[in-house]
Amino acid sequence: MTTIKDIANRAGVSTTTVSNVIHGKTKKVSPATIELIEKLIQEMGYVQKLGLNVLNNTSSRMIALVIHAHRKYENSIISDPFYGKIIGFIEEKLQMQGYYIMLYSTDDVNKVFHTVMAWNIDGVVALSFSRNDCNKIWSLIHKPVISIDAYGSSQGSPFVTNIGLDDFTGGSRMIEYILGCGYHDIFVCATSDYGIDQTRWNGAREMFARLTEKNSSKKIRFINIGETTLTRESFYQQLIRRIPFPQKTAVFFLSDFYAIEAISYLATRGVCIPADIGIAGFDDITYARLTVPRLTTIHQDMEKKAELAVSELLKAIENPAAYTGKEALLDVILIARDSI
Known part of the structure; x- marks a missing residue:
């Protein structure tokens, strides 16, 4: 050593x-x-054995919950209610099994390696990393790794299980609903054009093409609304300037966080939702039912996602030699409220 x-x-x-x-x-x-x-x-390959000094045990009963530090977050990543909720569920499920979590946010998988080895971590839950990154984490630490919402190539590692969501279907179901409500033009908005956002957009685009005639005047358009509050507010201002729209228009945000931000910005400037413009989101975070109007969104069962992740992690810890990774995609449910 x-x-x-x-x-x-x-x-x-x-x-x-x-x-x-x-x-x-x-x-x-x-x-x-x-x-x-x-x-x-x-x-x-030097690593501080801090965890062993503290615990002096072959098993630390500690799990590293590692969150990918997206550039889009101007503040702490856990200020996003989505992450706060799923972290809470994971911690609860692990605590029931006698484990503790170490929360770590980074975009550098090499730092994950140093943290895991220094603290003698028993396993890793990787949240919102690419599949390549998850595979690299496993290859570095050779300890159980379970990913949640991994994105990228569908070819996963035989050792890493991913607990994800049927994001493609989520995107398509929302577009089907919006068109069914009589909307003519749809903006699909996200802060990135890759990963899970790309999958949701693909589902939306395919459903739109399926339900509209080839020469239809109806339009769907993807817009990257940017990673800062300033760039997003610039987009909201553009929407306000175009009201009244020549055709009935809706905006489908691929995250509730930004849908709620848009509702707040537009409503405080006199925009009537959904009369002037429809707003929809994705995830069904707690605040989605508290907005005025209440947000129409795609629901995902975050508690079930956490439960499956912990269950698979414990299987891998108990019998690592026999464990085989897999892909599990949870279903989505459309929640029709008042904003569309």
Whole structure:
């Protein structure tokens, strides 16, 4: 096992210098030395055994809940009610089985490796990472990994189970409902054009094509509304300037968070929803039923998603040699309220 002394010898510096870099005390260390030490830490596979020092046990009974740190979040990622709710369910299910969670947010899978090894984590639940990232996490740590809402290539790892949602059907069901309510033009909005948002958009687009005639004047359009409040509010202002629309128009946000933000912005500026414009969302977070008007959305069972993830993780922990990864997609339900 690589020690601080080994790294110091290779770098030609003192063990104190190496320790300072590891603990972020780098004010008196040159950038070149920091870079060299960090490179050697990676190359030599050094990991602090903090968890073992604290727990001194073969099993820590700790699970790392790792959340992909999306760029779209201007504040903490767990300020999104969707993440707050699913984290709560996972923690509850694990606690019932005598496990504890370590919550960690990052977009760097190498940092996941260091955290898992340092604290002797028993397993990982990876939330909203790509399938490639989930596979890489498993290949680095060789401990049970369960992903939730992994995106990207459908070819998963034989060792990583993904608990996801039938996002394609969710997108198509909402478009079917909106068209059935007499809407002519539809904007489909998200903060990204890849991953789960892409899958939901694909479902929406396919259903629109199926239900409208080839030469129909009805229109559907995808709009990336941006990653900041400023860019999103610019889009909402554009909507206000176009009211009244020449045809009955709806906006389908691929996340309730932004649908609710839009309702708040538009309503406080005199826009009547759904008379002036229809608004729909996706996820059915708690606040969806508290807006005025109440939000029409696609419901997903987040408690069931957490329950399945924990169940699969415990199976993998109990018998890792026999465990085989799989793909589980939960169904969606359209919730018709008042905003469409």
